[in-house]
Amino acid sequence: MGNASSMLTQYDIEEVQEHCNYLFSQQEIVALYNRFCQLDRTAKGFISSDEFLSIPEFSLNPLSQRLLKMVDGLNFKDFVAFLSAFSPQATPQQKVELIFKVYDVDGKGRVTFKDLLEVLRDLTGSFMSEEQREKVLGQVLEEAGYSRESSLYLEDFMKVLSKAGLKMEVEVPVD
Known part of the structure; x- marks a missing residue:
């Protein structure tokens, strides 16, 4: 192989x-x-x-x-x-673990406000100003019970995203 x-x-x-x-x-x-x-x-x-x-x-x-x-x-x-x-059979935890790795910019096992801001910057490009991104992100963290100074660990990430109803699936065409 x-x-x-x-x-x-x-x-x-x-x-x-x-x-x-x-x-x-x-x-x-x-x-x-x-x-x-x-x-x-x-x-x-x-x-x-x-x-x-x-x-x-x-x-x-x-x-x-x-x-x-x-x-x-x-x-x-x-x-x-x-x-x-x-995979449609993957658990929500498996999906969140992958997302967490994407957001964990430095690979230290935690996601900071700065990490989240970087990902949001990648996702929004010029459609949002830096000030708008910081404001939105601050509000989202606050609503989830965290602050800008918080570090989100995998468990925190799971808690926040478990309510989001993730739809991360790919269909594998088989002939």
């Missing part, structure tokens, strides 16, 4: 299924493998950031640069594990 151009064996499929907590069927894993091989244009066994950016939905995402830090250099097994957070 190290070489992207090789064929998946039944053992490989089962190993990948176990690695992604059985959130994808065997048929979906084969479809994902075919897509992985298409993206891995040089057949080196992993996908580079440039190859990820060839996916229109990915490149158009305002958070694509943050996501690139998480996905650059993924092998097939880790590619499927990353996508598993988008």
Whole structure:
């Protein structure tokens, strides 16, 4: 399975299924493998950031640069594990954990007002002024029981987002 151009064996499929907590069927894993091989244009066994950016939905995402830090250099097994957070069978906790990693800019296991502001800046671009972003973010934190000085840890993030009814799903087309 190290070489992207090789064929998946039944053992490989089962190993990948176990690695992604059985959130994808065997048929979906084969479809994902075919897509992985298409993206891995040089057949080196992993996908580079440039190859990820060839996916229109990915490149158009305002958070694509943050996501690139998480996905650059993924092998097939880790590619499927990353996508598993988008599976309809993924738990809200699995989805929030991925979002938390996107917001945790410095990777220290906490999200600060500054981190949230950076992500909001990426999402809103020139549509909001810095002052508007700070005001909105301050109000959202206050309504959730936090202040600008608060650091949100994963548990806090779960509490705030659990009420949001997340819809993070990707459909894996299988032929």
